[in-house]
Structure formats: structure tokens, C-alpha cells
Amino acid sequence: MAAEAEKLNLDNIIARLLEVRGSKPGKNVQLTENEIKGLCIKSREIFLSQPILLELEAPLKICGI
Structure with a gap:
């Protein structure tokens, strides 16, 4: 499982998550x-x-505050 984590394209995943940042919740x-x-x-x-x-x-x- 650790080997799979190393193969992840974290930049791509983060970019996809950030794409919906301005969208409606949900x-x-x-x-x-x-x-x-x-x-x-x-x-x-x-x-x-x-x-x-x-x-x-x-x-x-x-x-x-």
C-alpha cells in the first residue's frame, strides 16, 4: 500500500480538489x-x-479575537 501512495500524482489530486473551491457547497x-x-x-x-x-x-x- 505504501508503494501505491508513492505513485500518486498529488499535484493532480490537489488541483482537482481546488477546482471546485468556488463552487456551491456539496x-x-x-x-x-x-x-x-x-x-x-x-x-x-x-x-x-x-x-x-x-x-x-x-x-x-x-x-x-
Whole structure:
């Protein structure tokens, strides 16, 4: 499965997702099952390779402007 993730054309997938950005909500983008699985695998690899910036415990209050 990892080999399939390496064969993905991520630029093409991202371009197809961005094409519908200005469309009405709910617009479908045609992705194959392998593209979705590969995208999930690649995303997971990237997130796991990055250092953890914060370790927070509940309860947590977030305030902003």
C-alpha cells in the first residue's frame, strides 16, 4: 500500500480538489478509492514525521479575537 501512495500524482489530486473551491457547497470531486487511500496514507506519513509542538490536557479553554 505504501508503494501505491508513492505513485500518486498529488499535484493532480490537489488541483482537482481546488477546482471546485468556488463552487456551491456539496460539489463532488471524482477520486478513485486508491487515490483516497493513498492520500490518507501519505497524509499520515507527513503528520507522523513532524514533531509534536504542544501536548495539552483537558480541560482546555481557547480564547481568541
